[in-house]
Amino acid sequence: MDIKRTILWAIFFVSAVMLFDNWQRDHGRPSMFFPNPTQTHTQTSTGTSATPASESAATPSAAAPVPGAAANQPQAAAQLVHFSTDVYDGEIDTRGGTLDKLVLTKNADPKGAPLNVTLFDRTATHTYLARTGLIGGDFPNHNDVFTPVAGPTALANDQKTLQLSFESPVKGGVKVVKTYTFTRGSYVIGVDTKVENVGTAPVKPSLYMELVRDSQPVETPRFSHTFIGPAVYTNEHHFQKVTFSDIDKNKQDVATSANSGWIAMVQHYFATAWIPQQGAQRNIYVEKIDPTLYRVGVQQPLSTIAPGQSTDVSARLFAGPEEERALEGIAPGLELVKDYGYVTIIAKPLFWLLEKIHGVVGNWGWAIVLLTVLIKAVFFPLSAASYKSMARMKEMTPRMQALRERFKSDPQKMNAALMELYKTEKVNPFGGCLPIVIQIPVFISLYWVLLSSVEMRGAPWILWIHDLSQQDPFFILPVLMAVSMFLQTRLNPTPPDPVQAKMMMFMPIAFSFMFFFFPAGLVLYYVVNNVLSIAQQYYITRMMGAGKKKAA
Template identity: 90%
Template sequence: MDIKRTILWAIFFVSAIMLFDNWQRDHGRPSMFFPNATHTQTSTGTPASGTPGSEAAALASASAPSNAIAPVAGTAPSQPQAAAQLVHFSTDVYNGDIDTRGGTLEKLVLTGNADPKGAPLNETLFDHTAKHTYLARTGLIGGDFPNHTDVFTPVPGPLTLSPDQKTLTVSLESPVKGGLKVVKTYTFTRGSYVIGVDTKIENVGTAPVKPSLYMEIVRDSQPVDTPRFSHTFLGPALYTNEHHFQKITFSDIDKNKVDVATSADNGWIGMVQHYFATAWIPQQGAPRNIYVEKIDPTLYRIGVQQPLSTIEPGKSTDVSARLFAGPEEERVLEGIAPGLELVKDYGYVTIIAKPLFWLLEKIHAVVGNWGWAIVLLTVLIKAVFFPLSAASYKSMARMKAITPRMQALRERFKGDPQKMNAALMELYKTEKVNPFGGCLPIVIQIPVFISLYWVLLSSVEMRGAPWILWIHDLSQQDPFYILPVLMAVSMFLQTRLNPTPPDPVQAKMMMFMPIAFSFMFFFFPAGLVLYYVVNNVLSITQQYYITRVMGADKKKAA
C-alpha cells in the first residue's frame, strides 16, 4: 500500500470537506466544525431586558429602554416633542448625519484612506433605512428621563471641519424630562476614527435623582460583502480584562445561548464586520452592566448601562466616553484601547498570524506597495522553509524514480496484499526512501500558509490597494482572471512534477484537482491569489532544480 498517496487522499478529502463548510458559512448556514462565538463563564450582573414592542415603535414613542422605572416625584413635566431632523456634518475622515431624535448617529460614511496611496474607503457604517439599521445611541434610564426617542435641539455652530481646525464639536440639547436636561456633544478629531462623546446631565428639577446612562450599538443581521468561499465574523463583540475578547453570533442571541461577561469596570463593547468595526469605550474604572439581546425580529443590540452618582437640584455631572467607528487597522487599534485590535480576528491562528502581519507591514514600509510586499514575504517564507521543502522534494523525486518498480511489485503481488506491502517496504528500505518524507515537511508548513491566508483576508490595508497594471484593488478578485489562470497552470505543473499514481483513477483525480481548486481561486481576492501563485512558482522552481540535480548525480554515479 502506498502510504504517501493515502495521506494525500486524506488531505484532499479534508480539503473538500473544509471547502464545503466554507460554502455553508458563506451562505449563512451554521458551520459543521467551528463555532463563531467565543464563550466564557458568565460573570455577575443583570443584563437589560428587551425593549417592549418593535424597534420602529420604540423609535416613534417616548418609551425608555429596558430597566426603566417610574418618574421621580417633584420633577418638572416633559415638554412637547418637536419634529426630528437630520444634522449633516463632515470631517476629513467622516461624512454623516446626526438625527435630532435622541441625538443619534444616523449615518456615518468613512471617507478616509486605509492606504494613503489607495482609493478612499467610502464605507457606510451607521445607517438607518427601510432595509438596513445600524446605529450608535445613548440615553438615560432610572426614570422618565431623556433617551434615544426624544427630539433634541441642535446647538448653533460649525458642522464642517475646516482645513485650519484640528477638532469639530457638534452639540445637541434634550428637552427637560424628569427634571433632567441632557447636552450631548460629539467631538471629531482630524485624522482620527475615534469620536469623543460627552454627556452633560443637568438637574433642573427640585428633587435629587440618580439616573444611569446607557450606550449601545443596534444592528440588523444583514450580511456585508465578503469574498466568496470565505467566511468572516459579523456580530457583537466585547472585551474585559477578566474575560478578554468575546464574540457573539446573531444565531446564539436568537437561541438565548449568550454567555458573556455582564459586568465590568473596564473594556469596551462593539459590533464587528469584515474590515470594519464600531465600539463604545466607556471611561476605564467606571462600573457598568453589559447586555446583549434581540429587540426586534430583525434587530440586535449590545450595550452598557453605567450607574451615575446622585445629582442634586441645580447640579450637573459629565460622562465622557469614546466611540470608535473605522477600519480595523491593527496598529491604530492597539493605541486606542486594550484588546481593541482583536476585532481584526485571525481566529485560531492568531499566534502565528500577528507576527506575519508585523513582518508584512515592515516590508511594505520599505517597498511602499502591498502587492510587492506580499511577493517578498512569500519569498522570505519559502527561504525560511527551504530545508524542509528540499527534503520533501527530494523524497518526491526518489518516489518518482522508483514508481515503475513499485507498479511492477503491485502487478506481481496484486493477489496477495500482505506480500505486496512487505515487498514495497523492502524497496523503500533498499532505496532509502521514506514514504512520509514528502508529506511531513508540507504538513509542518500548513499552519503558516493558513495564517497568511487569514492575514491577507482580514487586513483592511488590502482594500483599495493597487499592485501593478490591471490589479487596482488587492481585496477584490482579479477583473481579468489572469492570476487565477496562472494559479491553475502552476498547480498543473506541480502535479506533473510529482510521482504519477499507479492507479488510473487516482491519476485522473490528481489531474482534476488543479481545475477544482482553480475554480475556487477565481473568486478569491487578488492579494490571496497572488500569494499562492508566487508560492507555487517558487515551489516549482525548487522542485525542478532538485529533481535535475538528483538526476545528474545518479548519472555520475552510474
C-alpha cells in the same frame, strides 16, 4: 492499506464539501454547518439589560421596557443634522441624538476613486446605529427628540476639532446635553454626556451606550466568510466574540460586568466600538431586540445627583478601519477586532513582518511577493527534504506498481512487500508529506493576514491590479495559479491508482475555480509560492540527478 492514498482522498472530500458549502452560503442558501441567524425569532437576553428597545417596535419587549409613560407623549418632529469632517460624512438624528449615518470618506488610493464605506445607517433594508440614553427612571433616552445646539456642522480647513451638541427635553427632573467631538484625521469620536438635575429630588440614573445592527452580511470575497457580530473585551476575560446564531440560541457567553475594556460590532475590514472610561464600573449586555436586530452595550451607573447639580460622563466611540497599529494606540486589546482566529499567534508576527517590508518597498503587492520569498527561504531545508523524498518515491513508482500487481489479491502481503521496499531503499513514505504539514499553519496564517488586512483595500500592485482586496479583473493571476498547480502536479510522483491520478489532475482545476473569485492579493501570494516551489523542486531534482551520474 495505502495510508497516503486515504489521506489524499480525505483532503479531497473535505475540500469538496467545504467548497460546496461556501457556494451555498455565497448564493444565499442555508449552510450545512452554520444555521441562518434570521431563521429564529426567539427573544434572548443576558438578564442585565433594562435599556429601551428600538423605537420602531410597536410594543417594547418584557426584557427591555421603555421607562416611564412620558415616552408615549407627543413630541416635536425629529430631524437629521448633517455633518462632515476630513474622514467622515454623516447624520445625527435628533431623536435620541443618535449617530444615524456615518460614511468613511477618506481615500485609500490618492490616484483612484474614493473608497467610501457606510458604517452606521438606517434604511428600509439595513439598520446599524450607535445610541445612548439614561435608565433608572423616567429619564431622557434614545426615543426622545433632542434639540440641536446652534454651531458649525462641518470641519473647516483651519480647525482641528468639530463639536456638535444636542439638548434633551426635561424628563424626570433631568436634562441631558450630549456632545460629539470629531478630531481631524481620527476615527475616534469623543462623546460627552452631561446629566443635569433640574428637579427638586436627588436622582441616580445609569447611562447606557450601545451598538445596534441587523445581521445583514457585508461585502466579503466569495468563498471566504469572515466574522460579523458583537465582541466584548475586558482585562479579566480578554477578547470574546459572539455570533448572531449564538444570540438566537441564547448561548452568548461573555463577561457581564467589568470596570475596563470595550464593546464592539465587527465586520470585514471595519469595526465600531464604545470605549467607556477605564475604571468606571459597567454592566455588559448582548441580546436580540426584535426578529432582525441585535445589540451589544454597556450600562454605567452614575453617582447620585443632587438638585441643581450635574455630572459629566466621557466616552469614546471608534468607527473606522481595522488598522492594527492605529487600534493598538486607542485602547488595550482593540487591535483584536482584526480577528485572525486560532492562528493569531502566528498571524500577528507575519503581519508585522509584512508591514516592515511594505515600509521599505512602499507597495503592498511587492511586500507580499518579498514576504513569500522570505518564508520559502526559511523553510527551504524542510522543502528540500520533502522534494528529495518525493523524487525517490517517483523513481520507485514502477517497482511499487509491480508489487501491487503481484500481490493485488493479498493486501496484507502487498503492504509487507511495500514496507520491505521502503526499508531496503531507506525511503520514508511520509517523508514528502510531513515537511509540508509543518508549513501548513504558516501558510494558513498568511492567508488570514491577507484576507483580514484593510491595508490591502484600494492598494495597487502593478499594471492591471489596482486593488489587492478585489478579484483580478482580467483573471490573469488565477490562470497563472492554475498553470502553476498543474506543473507542480506533473513534477510529483504519479499515483498508481488511475482514479487517484485523475483526481490529482482534477484538483488544480477545482481549486483554481475558487481562486477566480479570491482577492488579487491572496492569489498573488499563492502564485508566487507555487512558482518558488516549482523552482525549488526542479533544482533539487536536478541536483539529485547530477549526484547520481557523478556517483556512477
